[in-house]
């Protein structure tokens with residue numbers, strides 16, 4: 001089954017609202033046709049409202065980098081799912097490795113955010129991935145199993161297609177060390193097998209699984225050519241409108257990439 005590609009730019013802690021506007025204007029002017037893939041921008045919270053307004057007439061989706069799982073309350077500094085929806089968000093990242101490793105988000109917290117996203121009609125992108133030390137000690141699969149078991153706890157198979165998984169090896173994020181297409185394919189195939197075992201073959205086959213970690217215009221095509229890789233989550237290379245547009249053009253140049261799904 002052919003899954004629709006998703007190309008997502010995670011801006012992390014970069015760009016003011018003004019810089020966001022400059023990016024969007026230049027990106028929309030430069031990007032070529034992208035009818036057969038989904039394009040998603042994930043700016044910081046303070047730029048969401050402006051991005052939502054600027055992109056409301058376009059086919060570009062907006063996502064947030066994180067959120068709290070509660071609807072409201074005494075949580076200084078936190079952002080609720082409803083606030084994201086009001087800014088025009090369609091997606092939200094849950095469990096990005098920087099949230100896990102810098103801010104201490106546990107699998108339990110990630111799972112609560114994932115449920116809250118679905119309840120608010122936001123599509124969660126569950127990020128999973130091993131550290132270099134875990135890979136070198138042969139623990140990649142057990143780490144992913146724990147993150148999938150914890151992150152997807154209590155999820156009904158019926159809503160699985162609304163969830164996206166992003167495999168982002170921590171050692172490849174922001175380091176310039178991309179996983180080879182074969183390494184990324186092997187782990188993503190493992191994730192799909194895990195989904196098949198815990199849910200069903202059709203559900204696993206319908207789910208989009210992205211690769212993230214030092215994706216660039218130069219390497220994206222070979223990653224997306226792998227049978228189980230359904231898109232990319234891009235940090236550094238998504239900050240420049242030309243480079244992000246080149247990544248989308250590379251995705252569109254794959255066989256079948258110019259045919260609307």
Ligand code: PGA
Nearest residue numbers: 173174213214234235236
């Ligand atoms: P990178 O970041 O492309 O800069 O490695 C990816 C991510 O953290 O999502």
